[in-house]
Amino acid sequence: MTQANTMAPAAIRPGPDRFVVGLALAGLVVLGGLVWLETAPFLLALFAIGAVLGVALYHGAFGFTAGWRNLVTKKRGAGMRAQLLLFALAALIMIPILGSGRDDVIGAVAPVGTSLVVGSFLFGIGMQLGGGCGSGTLFTVGAGNLRMMVTLLFFIVGAVLGSIHLPWWLDLPAVDPISLIDWVGVPGAIAVQWLGLGAVALWVNRIERRAHGDLERTELRLRPIEGSMAKALFTGRWPFLWAIIVLAVGNALTLVIGGSPWGITFAFNLWGAKALQGLGVDMGQFEFWNWAYPAQALADSVLVNIPSVMNFGLLLGAMLAAGMARRFNEASRQTPRGRPFLAAVVGGLLLGYGARLGFGCNIGALFSGLASASVHAWVWFACAFAGSLIGVRLRPWFRLPN
Template sequence: MSENEKRYRKPQNIITAIFFIISIIIAYQAYIYSGWQFVLLFIIGFFIGFTLFHARYGFATVYRHLVEDHITEMLRGHMIKFVVVTILFTLIFQFNIGLSGNLPDGAISPVTTGVVIGAFIFGFGMEFGSGLAPGRMNTAKGGRTALLFTASGFLIGATVGAVHFSFWNTSLPNGPQISLAKDTPLGFQGALLLQLIIFTLIGVGSYIYKRRTRPPALPPMPKGAGWTKFLFGTWPIWVGAVLIASLNAAVLVVQGSPWKLTAAFTTWGSKIAQHIGLNPSSWSYWGEEAPVKTLNQSVFLNNLSVLNFGVISGALITMSLAGLIRFSKIPPKLMITSLAGGFLMGYGACISFGANVGAYFSGIASFSLHAWIWALMAISGVFIAFYLEKKLQITR
């Protein structure tokens, strides 16, 4: 069987059933604690996880392809995603569209030293040792074992970042939060036009670059046969981009704020720290960036937790349907780099108000100036890490 004809393995029915039952329990608990609105958030998150698996979406994947192989196809997919989500967000903000009277509020954060340093650290860690990218769910070396170490490192890093949050964002030079739509003469129409022009220029420029350099095609991915292509196949990049953008808009309507990921990891890590005897309520993050009461409440009262439980459930069930919940022994070097890369990503994301979801995706769609700075610094981190890997002849 040729590389282009690869198929996923048979579905892991027992594992799928277990994940499905767990998902039902989570959705039920969300309903008991918080009502149907949180159940809806869980369902939206489930479809985000389902889409991530098929769409080759991810900040990590697109920029790793760009710096390592000069492949720009996924970058153009990101621009499609940004065009769609920015237009949808603009409509939602201008017409105050929200479920149950929730007024939509964007992912806007101040421009601080933490944003600059944290985004760079995130990008560096992502390139140097990450296996957490959605696009690597079905290709990661060592099966999904490396991904577990990366996710664990991210959880630890996002928790440690909460301890140092005030140092990076209050003690060091910092500025205000700036919305290109609300805090400049551009207004929503002007800010929308400006960002659409930027997305178009990046898309056209990347296509011209492709024609000149003729990079290799994207690596082939496993696919389904017949009707199973929808469940198991890799979708066209533009389809994934439109769906992810639409789902984030749905999150904004339902919970009043866009999709964020890192804050949920910081919450979970802080709760674990509290259970082992530490005092996270004294950490600067709690009280400045998030309410202290979250530490003593059920996770099912936390909208970001429920949403991201849905994302994880959707990804895991889709992976088990494709026969990909398999683990294998990995060399110590890969284990260490995966853990270290995840830690850097989690730490950098926490001190910079988010990662590739909250700061990059949702932040740019919300017209936040900090998001553009975050993107530039994170990309710089990717390039520096890639350069050091080549210079020091480090292989992953």
């Protein structure tokens, strides 16, 4: 009887999903080997960084979409404050690197104009209907979410359409890229970014205090709410602060190793264009795919394209994390139908189209843009949040919970 009682907990204790974990590890090894054979070792390092970022995004549940929606619908700002803290830490690390005079690194700096405003606004709507931003779509797909697979497919379609139309949008009124590093130097750029982020944090706190009288403080915890730190490390959920540190350091390492900050959505452009090219479509007929970087990326293997390699790592890292937590495919075990399916289609198209017009997603345009002290990132932030407000109000019609 005593032996039976001793053995019972071990028998029912949930452990890793060995099949999913094994598949993820095999994918990491095989794809990592192909990257090693195809390219210089630095890309293998970026592939590994992508995998770690995927683990952090999954275990930290660090999706921008839910954080924005919770502020609007529940008047709770923990997710938003975590994002602002992430931006502040990344700016502190990356602005000095970009302002050091090195000629082997370049920031995520883009023009401020019609294309940016329209693209980021559409992206904000799309992230609420599609259910995720660029990074959120990827890590949830890696974790086996079937609905997000639909979103990703149409994200790619929208991105290719956006690339075809982008030259027309860029002919509309715009201001040349503005780098705060060039205007006020490294200390001044950090100060401006921190003051701006602090102002947004005060606004978020005011909304939450007016609604609830207090603030959630979970994003500042170093220890997990439940269980040991070791258990949380492998099975989640991580405190926001753990994910913040990993994501900020990961972006800085991407900048130093790859020469530019972390970006996600150009890879979607490339994957869609290569698929069309494989079907016999001449992508050279479109101006965007004759520009130097897109044309070179289209001619090369995806295993030498930094955003693609990092995205592959992110997908497999999230899959590994979901397998370790035994939560792979936990969010959706059935293919979405009806209005939720339509929301994934429409949301994906808006995400892809908006990301191309807006020079990236929450990662490439917002996170990396703010860490690069680019003015365009603030415009992107405001317009995408405005679009997100509309997306939140459209969700009930699509039978999506708020």
